[in-house]
Amino acid sequence: MKVSVIIPLWALFSLAQQAAPSKSCTCELNPAEKAFPHDKLQTAEGNATDCNTHVTPQKALELESLLLGLEKRLTQLHSDVSVLEEEDDGELYGVLSLFVIENEMVEIRQLMEKLNSTTVEHQVLTDDTVQQLEELKTEMIKLEKFDTMEVVKGRQVNKQLKSALETCRIGVNATVAPTQPPYGTCQHGPLRNITGPGVNTQGEFSGNYAYGAWGRDPKPETRKENWYWMVPLTSSQYANYIRFYSSLSALIIGVSTPGNIQIASSNPTTNTIQGPNNVLYGSALYYNCYNRDAVCRFNLTSKSVTSVQLPRGTRYNSKSNFCHLEDCYAFTDLDLATDESGVWVVYTTTEALGNLVLTKVEETEPPTLGKTWRTSVYKRSVTNTFMACGILYATRYIDANVEEVFYSFDTTTGLENFKVSIFINKVSPNIFSLNYNPVDQMLYAYSNAKMVSYKALFGYSDRYFS
Template sequence: MMLLVLVLLLSASSPALAWIPVQDWESGNVTTSVDSSGQCICHVFLPDTTFPADRVEHMQQVSKDLILEVEIQKNKMVKYKGKLVIYLEELKQLEARLAILESSPDDYIKLDFEMLRIELREFEMLVSQLKDSLNSSSPLFNSLYIEIHNMTLLVNQLETYDKSNLEVIRHQFAKLQMKLEECQKDQDIIKPDIGSCNHTGILSFSNPLVVQFNAHLSSGYVYGGWGKDSKPIRGYENLHFYGAYTSPGSVYDFYFYSNYENLLLRKNYKRITLPTDWVGVGNNYIVHSNSIYYQHNTPFSMTKFNLTSSTYDYRVISGASTSFSYAYSASQNLDFAADETGLWVMYASNGNKGKIVIAKINENSFGIENTWHTGVYKQSAGNAFMICGVMYASRTVDVNTEEIFYAYDTKTKQERNLSIQFKKFQNSYTNLDYNPSDQKLYMFNDGYYVTYNVKFNKE
C-alpha cells in the first residue's frame, strides 16, 4: 500500500473532501488529524498499482483498427448496393422472360427453333443465288454450305435433347449470319457503291433476309421499326435501333445496340424512354446523325431527340394533316426518310387532296427547305421511302408479294408508274426505310426484322 497525504483546509464546503466517497472515510482508508496551526491533515491509503498506460495504448490501437474496419465495411456496402441495382434489373429481365415461358413454354421454344430453321433456309437460298450469279464453285461457298448444314443438324439435335441450350445456338447463329454478311459485301454483284447516285433508279430487290424475331420475343409487337443510323457519327458507326408496340398508338420506348451482333444476341442495349410530354405516335421514325426523328401529336409536329445532348426540339408543318395514313397502320401521318441527299419527311395534306407531299428538312435549322406535291394518294400506299432524291411508294400485291408501283423525282419533278415486286416474309409491315449508309431496305414485318439488298440500274 502507498500512503497519500493530503493537507486540506478544514472547511465544510471543501470540494476535495466532497470528492472522497463517504464509505472510504468509514472503512479506515482515510484518517485525519489537526496540526498545531489548525490545518486538517488527511491520510489516504490507496492500492499499490501504477497507471495502466500500456492498456490504454492498446485500446487506442484497437479503436483505430475498428474505425478502419468500419470504413472498409461501409465501402463494401456501397459497392454491394451498386451491384444489387444491376442484379435487380437483370432479375426483372429474367422474370419477364420467365413469364413468357410460363404462359406458353412450348409455343415459345417452338417459335424460336422454327425461326432458326427459317433463317437457315434463307441463308442457304442466298448462298445459292450468289453462287449462281457468280457462276463460281469457290471453296468459300462450299464452306458456307457445310456450316449451314451443320447448324441445321445442331438446331434439330438441341430441340430434341436439350432445349435449354437455345442461347448457345443463337450465339453460333449470329456468327454465321455475320459471316454471310461479310460474304455478301465481298461479292461484286451486290457490293454497294455507298453514297453514289450514278444510276437511273431501282432495278430489283434481293429476297428478304429475316434477321431476327423482335427483342420482346412476342408476336404481339407488330407495330414498330428497326434499323441502323442512316448518318452515323464518329464512334457510333454501327449503331442499331429497335422500337415496337402492341398497338399503333403511343411511341415511347427505343432500344439501342452498339453493333449488329449485339442486336442479334439482344444484349448490351441502351433503353431510352420518352417522357410523357414528348411521347410520339406512328411507326415511321428513323435515327439520323445520332438523333431520333418521330411524329409528335401535342402539338402535331415533327420532333427530334438528340441522343448526344438528350435535348428535344419540334417543328409544326403547315398543311400536314392527321387524316391520312398508310394502308397497313393508323396514325402514320409523318414519315421520315434519309437518303444520299439528306433528310426528308413525307405527309399528306388537304390542299393536295390526300396525296403525298415530299418535304426536304434542313438538318441545321430543323426547318422545311422545299416541298413537292406528288400524284399518289397516301392511303393507297403501304409505305414510302427516298433514294437519291426520288420517292418510291409501295403497295400490296398479295399476302406474299409487295410492289414498288410509283416514283417521284424531286430533281426533275417527274412521276412514273413502276412494277418492281419483292417478297414479304409476313403479310403486313409498319416501317419501310432505305438506309444510304449500306444501301439496304429495312422492314419491320409483323414483328420480324427484315432487310433487302437494293440493286440499281446503272445502264
C-alpha cells in the same frame, strides 16, 4: 355586165315563188373516209387486259419457289447419303437410311415433275403472250391509220420536239456547275431491284411488339458505325424510348447496349413517338410528335426535343394513313425517311386532296422545313414510302407474300413514274415501316413484329427508262 347578173337573180326569185314549200329538208352524207372500227378497238383492249391477267409476278414467284425447294431437297439428300456412307453398324441402321433416302428420291422426283410441268406451262404462256402482243401491235398500227386528222402523229412529233428542246436547254445551261449535287443524282444510278429478305428476326421481344421501326444511322458518331437502333411501339402505337445494339448479332440475340434511351417520362404524353415511321439520322431521332401535325427531333447527346410545324391542313392523328384494300396502318399519317442528302417527311394535306406531299427536313436545331413537292398519287392507295437519291418511291400491297414498288417521283426533274414494277418478297403480310440507308444501301422493314432487311440494287438500265 350588171344586167347579166341581175337577170339570173330575178329568174331564181320567180322560180322560188312558183315552187311549193317543202315540209322537211333531208341531206345525204357520203363520207369519203371509213367509219372508225370501234369493235376492233374493244377487241384490242380485251386482249391487253387478258395479257395483264395471265402474265403476273406470281407466275415467276411460283417457279422460283419450286427451284428453291428442289435445291433444299438435293442438299438434304447429299447430307443423308454422306451419313449412310459413314455408317458401319451391321447393316441395321443402313437399311433405315436407305428407306429415308428412297422416300427423299420419290419426293424429289415429284418435285421435278411439277417443276417440268410448270416450266412447260410457262413456255406455252410465253409463246401465247408473244403471239398476242404481235397481233395487238398489228391491230394498233391499223387503228392508227384511222386517225385522219393525224392527232396521234402530231402528239408524237410534239413529244420529240419537246425532248429535243429540253436537250438543247440543258446543253445551254450546263456551263455553270451547281454548288451541290441535285437531290435526284446518284453515282450508282436509279433503283433497279430489291433482293432478300436478308436479316429476318424478332430479336429479344419474340413478337410482343407488332409495330415499330429499326435500322442504322446513315450519319453515325465515331465508334458507333456498327450500331443498330430499334423503336418498339405498344399496342396503341406509341413509344417513349429508343433502344440500341452494338452490332447486328447483338440485336438478333437481344443484348442491348447501352439499352433504352428515354425520350418521355410516360406514354403517351408530350414528346411521345406517335406511329411507326421514324428514322435516326446524325444522332437524332426524327418522328411524328404525339397528337400534333409536326416533326419532332430528339437529340441523343443533349436528350432534348425540338420540333417543326408542318403546313396548315396537314392530316394527322390517323386521319390519312397508309392503306390497302384489307387494312389501314394506324398513325402512319407522317412518314420520315432518309437518303444520301438527309431527312425527308412524307404526308398529305387537305389542299393536296389527299395526294402525297414531300418536304425536305433540314438538320437544324430546332429542325426547319426545306423545299416541298406535290405528287399525283393518292396516299391511302400506298402502303409505304422511302427515299433513295432524292427519289421518292411508293409501295402497294399485292398479297400476303409480295409488296410492289409501283411509283417514283424524281425531285430533280419532277417526273413521276407509275410503272416502276419492283417486287419485295415479304416474310409477313404487312410492312409497317420501311426505310433506306444510303451507307449500306439496305432497306430496313418492320413487318408484324419482325425486323427484316433487303438489299437495294442500283444501276442504269433501258428497262427503267422505257
